[in-house]
Amino acid sequence: MRKGWKFVGILFVVVLFLGVVFLGVGFLTGGDAERIFQVADASLSITDSFNNYQEFFEDPQNFENLLQGLPF
Amino acid sequence: MNEQKFLTELSKLLTFMYEEDRQVALSMYEQMFSFADDETALLQFLGSPTKQAVMIARAYNAKERKLAVTSQSGERQADIAGNETPAFVRTIMNIHTGAENLELIRPEVIEDQISIFGKDEEDEDLFVPEEEPAAVVEEPEVELPSSELPELSLEMPEEAASFLADAEGGKAPEQDTAAPTKKTEEKPELPEDSPAENYMLDLGPVPEKPRSEESEINITMAAFDQPERKQKAEESAPAAQTTLSEFEQTPPEPAHPWRKEAPPQEVRSGKPSTLLLILYLIAAVPIVSAGVLILLVPALVFFALAVFTGISAFRVLMLAFGNFAVFADIMVVLGASLVLFALALLLFWIFLWFVISAISGLINAAIRLGGKICYKEGKDV
Known part of the structure; x- marks a missing residue:
């Protein structure tokens, strides 16, 4: 279960980070x-x-x- | 080089082995040193730690050992003591035997066997060869380097073969004489790095008979090399026969101290108290059911949220393709979709955690509590 938490946590952080980057780039470029x-x-x-x-x-x-x- | 340095260096060189196997190998070498009369002579016999490590590495099958170590780590000692002796252990045992034959280390003889020898003083004269290796070395015709000594001790004279044929019913000696001669022929092709290595190559796998018996045969064979003893031995052949038969009756001894038997483990069991068990079941089943239902509510809420967020993320992702003309807007929508996917993943994992850990944990805890309350602990063994 600890491994599951670790895996999901890492995946969550990575996807969230990508989403925030996309949002940031979108708004910065005129979104x-x-x-x-x-x-x-x-x-x-x-x-x-x-x-x-x-x-x-x-x-x-x-x-x-x-x-x-x-x-x- | 002394014993400590040798073992330290060897320990560093054997790091390719599994830890359990390395400990076994090192303990076997320590054992050799503890039985050694002359540490320097033994070190000379063994050669460098690197040579020993190479010999062990040749015999070590890492894949095979991985299976043995992982599957039987709890029964490690039993495995080694059993029939499945690892090849590297056999190699070290062969070196041990070689050192014993050269009288660099004292043979391991159990007390009972010493008392058997003590019965007849004439036998004692026969079976304890004094200065024999020296006599062999001092023969002017031979003048062989110490590395070839093992070969000499392995060659069995015809008289010895016939004596052993008489003593054991004429079976074993034929095989024994054939084997060393064959191996002596192969000898020149083999590398002669150290005496210990020669022993490893000459002797082959160690027989499963008790070690002391093997030592006795070697000593008897050496005794036949001297003509004055030959006559004496022929006279005492019946006595020797009795000694051999006594050895055959002796149960297999724990030949090496590293083959310690595991201490018997205590098996715990309990007697169930029926009344308490029924009462506990009556109380526990509804309580646990209620607990499961309570825990199911947040679990289902998390599941619903996860599904809703996941569907939303998917719809937003689909929206990004074909509805926007501006690239920046597409980027924003894709970002929002990714954030929603991340949230959906987290929520779904929390739902799974609730179901797997919280609910099954509650049921397991109830079962464990019931075991503690309703079973009286007792020791069977």
Whole structure:
């Protein structure tokens, strides 16, 4: 298990480091977060999904309906 | 060069061996020195530590030893004492035998065997050759270097062969006479670096008979070299026959002190207390089940998070290809994807750790606790 922790820890640090490097290079070379978000929203419908979840959690009746719909 | 220097140097040269084997080899050399009457003569016989290391290296099969050491490390002594004597041990034993034959070291004879010799004083005269190696060396015709002495002692005269044929029923001597003659013919092709090396090459594997018996045969053979003793020995042939048969009946001795037997290990066992066991099971099963369920909740949360992060990372990665025109944006998205993948990996590992370590650890701890509470410890052996 210790070897597992060591292996996963090293892999995690390496991948995270690479990700941070990519992010840094991207932003340094002119990457724009707002532009990226617009493209992502258009492609993945992030705003719509977020609004749907927000509506669901705001109304307690939705939880009751969900629980009633469960098979047990 | 003294004993200490020799052993230190040899120890450094044998680092290619496994530690257990190296210790065995060194202890065998230490044993030789402890039995040596004249340390200088023995050192001369052995030659340099490098030569000894080369001889051991020739006989050492590292792959074979790796298997033996790793699979039977707990039964190391038993392995050496058993039939599977490693080749390098046989080599050192042959050197040991060679030194014994040259009377550089005292033969290892157990007390019982000494008492057997002590029974008949005439035999004692016969079996304890005095100044024999010197007599052989001093013969003017021979004048051989000390390196060829072992060869001389191995050649068995016909009279000795016939005597041994009488004593042992006519089987062994024929083989014995044939073998040394054959090896003597091969002798010129072999390197003659040191007397010890000659012994290793001449003698071949050491027979599994008790060492003292072998020594006795050698001494008897040497006794036949002198004509005045020959007559005496023929007269006492029946007595010698009895001695041989007594040796055959003697159980195999622990020939070398490095073959110590492992002390008997205590086997612990316990008697279960049935009532306690039932009570413990009634209490432990629900508690452990509840504990497992409690631990499953965070484990499943971590699993859900890992799956969610992993899917997100994959979707972001897919987004990076084909949706962006600016290279910098692609780099940013790829970076975000990598960060998410790293998080997913960590979360998934934490989930696995919960399942493997925490939950199975809880169950094992409960079983161990039950063993402690419900079993009364006792010693069988």
